[in-house]
Amino acid sequence: MADISLRKPSLTERLARALKPKASGEKLRKKSWSGPEARKPSSVGGSSLGRRGVGSRNQYTADDNLDQVDIQTGERRDDTELLHNLAHTGSFDSLHDPIHDPSQHNSSISGNEVFAKLPDRAWNNLVAHLVLSSTATLAFSCQVLRNRLKKDAWSILNLSVNHDQKIEFLVTLDSSLPDHLLCYQCAIYHRRTKKGEEKLKAANILNPLFNCPWANEPTEIPLKSWLVPGHKLPFSFVQLTLRHERYGSQYGIPVRDLDRRWKNVNSGWSQQIRYYYHNNHLLMRSVSKSFASAGLPPSGLRHLLYSANHDYFPYFSVCSHWRDGELMNLCKCALGHIPMPRETITQQLQKGKMISRGLLHSNPIVTLCSKCRPMRRCPECPSEYLIEIKFEENRTDPNPVTRFKQAISVTRWSDLGDGSTPLSLEWAACNGRAEYDSFAHIGKRAISGTFESQSGVTMPSQRMLSLNPKNVKLGEEGHDWY
Ligand SMILES: [Zn+2]
Numbered sequence: 001m002a003d004i005s006l007r008k009p010s011l012t013e014r015l016a017r018a019l020k021p022k023a024s025g026e027k028l029r030k031k032s033w034s035g036p037e038a039r040k041p042s043s044v045g046g047s048s049l050g051r052r053g054v055g056s057r058n059q060y061t062a063d064d065n066l067d068q069v070d071i072q073t074g075e076r077r078d079d080t081e082l083l084h085n086l087a088h089t090g091s092f093d094s095l096h097d098p099i100h101d102p103s104q105h106n107s108s109i110s111g112n113e114v115f116a117k118l119p120d121r122a123w124n125n126l127v128a129h130l131v132l133s134s135t136a137t138l139a140f141s142c143q144v145l146r147n148r149l150k151k152d153a154w155s156i157l158n159l160s161v162n163h164d165q166k167i168e169f170l171v172t173l174d175s176s177l178p179d180h181l182l183c184y185q186c187a188i189y190h191r192r193t194k195k196g197e198e199k200l201k202a203a204n205i206l207n208p209l210f211n212c213p214w215a216n217e218p219t220e221i222p223l224k225s226w227l228v229p230g231h232k233l234p235f236s237f238v239q240l241t242l243r244h245e246r247y248g249s250q251y252g253i254p255v256r257d258l259d260r261r262w263k264n265v266n267s268g269w270s271q272q273i274r275y276y277y278h279n280n281h282l283l284m285r286s287v288s289k290s291f292a293s294a295g296l297p298p299s300g301l302r303h304l305l306y307s308a309n310h311d312y313f314p315y316f317s318v319c320s321h322w323r324d325g326e327l328m329n330l331c332k333c334a335l336g337h338i339p340m341p342r343e344t345i346t347q348q349l350q351k352g353k354m355i356s357r358g359l360l361h362s363n364p365i366v367t368l369c370s371k372c373r374p375m376r377r378c379p380e381c382p383s384e385y386l387i388e389i390k391f392e393e394n395r396t397d398p399n400p401v402t403r404f405k406q407a408i409s410v411t412r413w414s415d416l417g418d419g420s421t422p423l424s425l426e427w428a429a430c431n432g433r434a435e436y437d438s439f440a441h442i443g444k445r446a447i448s449g450t451f452e453s454q455s456g457v458t459m460p461s462q463r464m465l466s467l468n469p470k471n472v473k474l475g476e477e478g479h480d481w482y
């Protein structure tokens, strides 16, 4: 039997001996972080943090491993814990905050006291730079300012020469007066006598919305806008609808309450007028239609287009610049494209011996020419026009053979402005009371496109030409309009 002590130890025994803990060794215990002094400096000339921060993963070596082992516990250090302890977890109350430091400014001085302490000279300088309406608004803002400005602003504003400035001041009070409506003739807020019940009526029906001593007096202020013969849009309805949109139902009536549709039995023209609130403005679209015969002579064209009872205004909606430019000529041009109605050989032979092949194959779909087809924009106001010839059903015609007829349709889109005053740019321009360059103001997005997009209709892109390409302004004196 071989002596065990003399036996050469196996590899397993040698490894077990090498890994046996020393007798003096302490038991390894997890030790919590007790401060940087408990740690051995990781290396000379820089911490392990610095090393790891500067070096990349590729430079990570076995030395790094050794540096992160605690020499007393043999535990691997977690530098993440060190970083978290360095982070600020308390409040910043101890930091100096000049903004919120009450000692930095005297909060006991109110704005009113500052205003009250300003010398008269400073106030006079300030007021000298303001227009009357702004001074009046400033005096209205608080009691201190009212005392400083001594109500003078309001007295001066009451002079008749300052009517426009007074209106400008009164407009700023609009949002605080739901029961009243600003009257531009009196420059006074009158109480609404039919609050919430205001209805748009035909031009020949008295329809006062408040009691005004000047209601029936002529005025230079454009208080009504011409729509079609017998119908005007009073500015007070623009005020009511825009106030409703801006401030709420107590202030006016919904925009849809202005929509109208009717047919004039005498003229045969049917009208459809709709309104739309967009970007703080009231937009309008008017579609006027009338059946028209082919080959009308000049007198027939005039009879169809102009209302003899209304100073020979057109039956369709027009802006105040309709006599200048091409509008009426374009309508006559479009009517000239209506083909003669289709006739069979028998129908032609009943009239005579001649047979026309064109009448046998008359196409009911009319294509307009390059002159009357494009959309037109009035150069002097935000109004756009489109003339069309459509094959439509005349439901009042009992004869099924002649029930479908050609009809002329004239559509006008207009921007009626922001409803602030009857002298606001768009409203005044549509009524011929303001200088306006529509191509510069409206830009690329046409009013028609904006209006039609509300119902999801995308207008096909087409040329927008000027209604008055030669810019000739003769008004009623010109001859082209009739
Ligand atoms: Zn009045």
Ligand SMILES: [Zn+2]
Binding pocket: 333, 334, 337, 368, 369, 370, 371, 372, 373
């Ligand atoms: Zn044409």
Ligand SMILES: [Zn+2]
Binding pocket: 319, 320, 321, 322, 378, 379, 380, 381, 382, 383, 429, 430
């Ligand atoms: Zn115009």
